Amino acid sequence: MILRSVILYNTVAWIEIYPALSGGNGERFRKKLKVLRSHLTAAVGVRKEVSMLAAKRFADTMTLSRGFLAAAIVWLGMTRGLEALPGVVVLTLIAWTTDCFDGTIARRSHVDFQTWIGANDLVFDLSIAGSLLAYLSLISLLPVWIGAAYALFWLWAFWRYGFFLAGVKISQALVYGYFITAVFTQSLVYGAALVAWIVFAVVATWPRFLNEAVPTFFNDVRDLVRKREA
Secondary structure, X not given: OHHHHHHXXXXXXXXXXXXXXXXXXXXXXXXXXXXXXXXXXXXXXXXXXXXHHHHHHHXXXXXXXXXHHHHHHHHHHHHOHHXXXXXXXXXXHHXXXXXHHHHHHHHHOOOOOOOHHHHOHHHHHHHHHHHHHHHHHHOOOOOHHHHHXXXXXXXXXXXXXXXXXXXXXXXXXXXXXXXXXXXXXXXXXXXXXXXXXXXXHHHHOHXXXXXXXXXXXXXXXXXXXXXXXX
């Protein structure tokens, strides 16, 4: 597609200057030029649409990957236990990175429809927090009954009020905070890596974090309070 556009562009340029070089009136060439311009416009338009769809698909792939990462974290907890902690930290960092960028890529693709994966982005986000909760319980860094009670509470909250953004963020933050604390008790290096990633992510996305994420969070809390009062 790119090669075709380049060829058409150079052909159009030649057709434009040929009449002047040949001394002719160039009427026949101008007609050909109009046809070639229409093909060039179509080629560029198709290329842009393909690029937009590719960006959207890439964003969805990043979102979907969190489901597989969550399954891998639980599997590591069941098969290798505490020994797998470094791998779990790495998988968590990968998941956080995909969560940090998939929304931005999807918005910049300018695709005006939402896929099933995009519509369930919050579910994939929660899968990582849920898998870490399970992992902590499996390796006995969190009492099983506390992990189960925490999970049941949020399942009830989401069943009662839906997947409201504020609830998702709070439920994730508490799990992530406990996970980081637990990691620090086992390894200062891996604990520091988690904290460093969070600091870097906040600094790198500070304008959007301050102007979009924070107001959206508090607006969601306000809407939830109004819903309960109603």
